[in-house]
Amino acid sequence: MSVRxxxxxxxxxxxxxxxxxxFSKDSGRSELKLAVEAVQAAIEDAGLSPADVDGxxxxxxxxSPEITVAQAAGIGxxxxxxxxxxxxxAACATVQQAALAVAxxxxxxxxxxxxxxxxxxxxxxxxxxxxxxSAEGVALGWxxxxxxxxxxxxxxxxxxxxxxxxxxxxxxxxxxxxxxxxHAARNPAAYFYxxxxxxxxxxxxxxxxxxxxxxxxxxxxxxxxxxxxTSRERxxxxxxxxxxxxxxxxxxxxxQEQMTSFYRDGxxxxxxxxxxxxxxxxxxxxxxDDIDVGILYDxxxxxVLMQLEEFGFCAPGEGAGFVAEDAMPLNxxxxxxxxxxxxxxxxxxxxxxxxRGTSVNQxxxxxxxxxxxxxxxxxxxxxxxxxx
Numbered sequence: 001m002s003v004r005x006x007x008x009x010x011x012x013x014x015x016x017x018x019x020x021x022x023f024s025k026d027s028g029r030s031e032l033k034l035a036v037e038a039v040q041a042a043i044e045d046a047g048l049s050p051a052d053v054d055g056x057x058x059x060x061x062x063x064s065p066e067i068t069v070a071q072a073a074g075i076g077x078x079x080x081x082x083x084x085x086x087x088x089x090a091a092c093a094t095v096q097q098a099a100l101a102v103a104x105x106x107x108x109x110x111x112x113x114x115x116x117x118x119x120x121x122x123x124x125x126x127x128x129x130x131x132x133x134s135a136e137g138v139a140l141g142w143x144x145x146x147x148x149x150x151x152x153x154x155x156x157x158x159x160x161x162x163x164x165x166x167x168x169x170x171x172x173x174x175x176x177x178x179x180x181x182x183h184a185a186r187n188p189a190a191y192f193y194x195x196x197x198x199x200x201x202x203x204x205x206x207x208x209x210x211x212x213x214x215x216x217x218x219x220x221x222x223x224x225x226x227x228x229x230t231s232r233e234r235x236x237x238x239x240x241x242x243x244x245x246x247x248x249x250x251x252x253x254x255x256q257e258q259m260t261s262f263y264r265d266g267x268x269x270x271x272x273x274x275x276x277x278x279x280x281x282x283x284x285x286x287x288x289d290d291i292d293v294g295i296l297y298d299x300x301x302x303x304v305l306m307q308l309e310e311f312g313f314c315a316p317g318e319g320a321g322f323v324a325e326d327a328m329p330l331n332x333x334x335x336x337x338x339x340x341x342x343x344x345x346x347x348x349x350x351x352x353x354x355x356r357g358t359s360v361n362q363x364x365x366x367x368x369x370x371x372x373x374x375x376x377x378x379x380x381x382x383x384x385x386x387x388x
Contacts, residue, residue, distance in 0.1 A: 006283040007247075013099035014235035014242035014387065017046025017228030018349040023191055023340035026120040027222035034224035035064040035115035036072045042226035043073075047239040048109060053228075055080035055107030057094040059114055059343065061087055069113065080107035086258065088297060088374025089272075091344030092382045096248035098229035108230060114345045115224030139257040152217055152300065154259040155376060156209040159302035161267040163211055166317030170211035174202035175323040176301035176330075177215045177337055184334025187360045191219060192338045216301040218336035225345040227352075236387060243352040246368070246385040247283035251275030252378035259376040268317075270303065273372065274310045276381040280370070281312075284383045288313045291383075292366040293354045294328050295347040298335040303375040311370070332361040344373045348382065355386045 019041025021027070021034050043050055053075045056066040066081040080101045084090035091114070098110035116122070148154055163170060181197045184190035197215060205214040235242035253271030255264040264271065281287060288311060296307050305319025314322040323330060333339045333350035340346050351369035353359040359366075366386075373380040 006285070007279070009096075009099055009103055009245070010247045010283045011244060012103040012232060013229055014232045014244045015095065015227050015348070015352050015384065016230050016235040016238045016240065016242055017042040017044075017048065018226070018352050019043070019045050020189075020225040020346065020349060021115075021223045023189060023221050023223040023342070023346075025220070025222060027117055031115050031117055032064045032068060032072060034117070034222070035069050035113050035226075038115060038224035038226040039069060039073045039111050039113050042111060042228045045240065046228040046230075048228065050074035051076055052109045053111055054078055055098065055101050055110030057082045057084065057097045057110060057112045059083060059087070059090045059094070060085045062114060062116070064115060080110060086374065086377040086379070088299060088343040089377040089379035091297070091348060091373035091380065092248065092371055093250050093373065093380035095227060095229060095245060095348060095382055096250065096380060099245045099248055102229060102231050108234070110229045111226055112229065112345075113224065113226040114343050117222045118341060119220040119222050136258060139260055143260050143262070148260070150209075151259060152212055153209045155300045155302060156212050157262060158267045158376070159211050159300070162302055162306065165268045168317070168320070170213070171199065171203050172320035173211070173216050173301040173305070174199045175320050176298060176304045177202050179323055179326075180298060180331050180335040180337035183332050183361050184338025187334050187339055190334040190339040191221065192334065212300060212302070218299045218341045221340040221342055223340055223342055225342050225349055227345070227348060232387065241356050242387045243355045243384045244387050245382060246286070247280045247383040248380070249276045249279035249283070250378065250380045251279070256378060261376070268306070270306045270310050270375050272377070272379050273307055273375060273381070276372070276379060277311045280381055280383050286368065286383060291328065291368050291370045293332060293351065293363050293369040294330050295333075295351045295369060295371045296331060297344050297347065297372045297374050298331060298337050299341070299374065301337070307372055307375060329363045332359055332363065347371055351382070351384050355384060
């Protein structure tokens, strides 16, 4: 497996631009319009023009095709276009795909984007309402008839086992929610701006699927976000300090399913994220103590704890204590729990802001950031670093 050695991608590309729409519950416009607004904002932020862009990457769940967004945004010919599967697990992989294209010379400037009306339109949290027959659907067929119909219910199975194995109570998940909302409360772009919560608030919130409470579950958001990836050398001459892609990885574990990998040897971890972690550490040469800011995918609080453990920030079962101690700045934008649910793309943007020194919750001297994508599914991750 490639995770036995470092890959050759690290350090060859950088994120040079970020752009976003507002985050809302009812955007009042099409997903294509949201995508174009975000893409144009990212290109402008990078100090480039649409004519400079020759590559585009998005998610398979996106309703706005690359060529349509390119046409609407004033972008001309494309030499590279790609889509990544598995919902939120694709977030960091879009940047990896862009970096691969840039590093190999297939494209010079690649835009990664994600836009949806996830609150006013299709709501991913509502679960499975209709599916065309597929091989992936076979796995769901073992769970849906017994009431496991939504992402929250699928995660609850693993969360319950986690609590049992480590003799913990559901309130340990509250540390993640409180941390996210504390940061969101200082972020004007966040939906929960000026609305922090306490552990008591978390414990008083209603059950969704035990052991998950309402405040363990991310929100639903309308919005769009885009990132511009180019070579490290070109990025160095653009207006903002580049966020160098120090390492990028994808990962799927043995016995992997989408959110329902209940027949693996254990349910208390995230093997797919461990694949990502090993590759990121190998390629970057860094270790947990070298990370200044962690931006971890937080669609559900239990999986944040498991990610910390898979990356080696703490031992299995000790994630809640790590978060409670503020041992590492975590989700300084407010995360998907506090800022917006945008399949993790807003987390990548926050990592870039931290390296630029422009975050509303800036960590002094931040030079390295770990970013992860969706958990419970085949996933991806990045380590971004300041240039120089």
